[in-house]
Amino acid sequence: MVVGALDESALLERIFPRLDAGPSTLLGPGDDAAVVAAPDGRTVISIDTQVQDRDFRLHWPNGYATSGYDVGWKAAAQNLSDINAMGAEATSMVVSLTMPENTPVAWVEDFADGLNDAIRKLGAHRCAVAGGDLSSGAEVGVTVAVLGDLGGRPPVLRAGAHAGDILALAGTAGRAAAGLALLESAHPYNSLSAELQELVALQSRPLPPLDAGPRAARAGATAMLDVSDGLVRDGGRLAKASGVAVDFDPDALNRLAGPLRSAAELLGAEPLNWVLGGGEDHSLLCCFPAGPPLPEGFTAIGSIEAGEAVVTVAGRPTATTGWDHFAE
Template sequence: MDAGHGEATVLGPGDDAAIVAAPDGRSIISIDTQVQDQDFRLLWPNGYATTGADVGWKAAAQNLSDINAMGGTAVSLVVSLTLPPAVAVSWVEDFADGLVQAIKELGATRCSVAGGDLGRGREISVTVAVLGTLDGGTPVLRSGTRPGDVVALAGTVGRAAAGLALLESGPQVADLSPEQLDLIGNQSRPLPPLAAGPLAREAGATAMMDISDGLVRDGARLAAASAAVVDLDPESLWQLAGPLRPASDLLQVDPMAWVLGGGEDHGLLATFPADIQLPPGFTAIGSVQAVGARLPEGHNSTGVTIAGQPADSVGWDHFAH
């Protein structure tokens, strides 16, 4: 694995620990884990075989996205990889290639792999911890939005969920169209918009978060943190549903369920003052309302609404059966 040394990595792999500089005086840190048969399958019901590169790419993408969601830039990451004895060395090499490929192709040009650890277990488990910098700026939290702000999206929603549905219940992978295979690609190799986070911070975003568990579930988290209501525009949502038609028509599924509840695209949900121009890559999809301002009688808690009506999708729950 040739990850190179980013500007923050003073000492990389080879010693007992890495040394990473923090020129800003602060470091953003996040950690995430993927477990075989919980977060990915080596062989899916439709015949798609997950490669080591797929797992490496996704491990990098979901962690880089968390730094992005704070308005930061990733500078270094470390990897812990637990493997059953039967896993081939070539799979591990492929994993390393996918990890580095994601860092480069997603645009995390200041990030490098500073080290890691290998262990033995009953299934494949990948944990990545990533460090980031704010370059002297102020972090964008979930709790800063205000009534009247514009709700905006960077990246995509619903596509990874559509890809997951094709993997789990669709026709054999050899029979899928290029558009359907692209949706599987969104599930196996998500594309977080890594340039968007720092741009949003610089533009004056009031709140922001990574959409990993679905637009409604994560939108409700942002709303609760700010004691507000996120009201989504139906027309904007239907535009997001359009690219999902190749899967929804095939599987006879309402694509709006994926738009509202599908996770793992790792887009950004952000809010901005209404009087500023949205930064490149962001599209307005709603507005922020005061608690009780748009909710029907009896629904006065924080949460997500669609044209003033409570949204009925709850999104992905990691601990549900």
């Protein structure tokens, strides 16, 4: 059965039972608008969109078929990560889904399961889908907005880093980019090793470290952001916002590149390019004052220096730029 065979109410009846309720949702799906609690008195909000053939393909050159579960998981994960990067905890989510009328109903049910499972399995226990919208269109498009709670703490901004701070990372770098390169390659997905299929999975279903943001905020983080467009591009955003220089440690970068070497050998690529320029791992790039130990889950990968807002590796410029939706 396809969605065109159902009216909107019947399709929603297939979706709502698959979504868990959340403690912050006072009035959930079914009315003109949702009502959610804001116990801190402030609300953190972020919104992002995925568009078919721009942010994902339903059918990739290597034969992998993107499931509704993949799209739902990634839509939730990338937005939850933005809330995490402010040092906040997600509390509510609203979702808008556009799709062709010949989309199978089972794909939409799978999408709802992906949304719900990402919220639960990534650890956003205070969050739930509070409502949304359905529409028909020529391609699949998903827009998700997430609300978050700061728990009485100030938000951690991109601005705030100081010369002498330690630059640290929670999560991975380059793995989602390696997975994307494998998806776009001519190497059949079913022929890939389990190690390489895991990289594809991290592109399709990112694993942002959602407990790391609030933990960094409590530990005195001076600046933080979600790594969605690559260490160099996002590091440059942090540098510009804070008015400092970002310098990456080459030894730390090489350690991050280690798990990517098999994919790089297969594809004839340079793994450091994925580490520096690859986005969508949705890790946290964070600055901490020197001296105290880093919070659990964070690894030092560089330093913050005084000077022009540039990004360097061991003091030298890098040609890697990262992802730009309009320039690529």
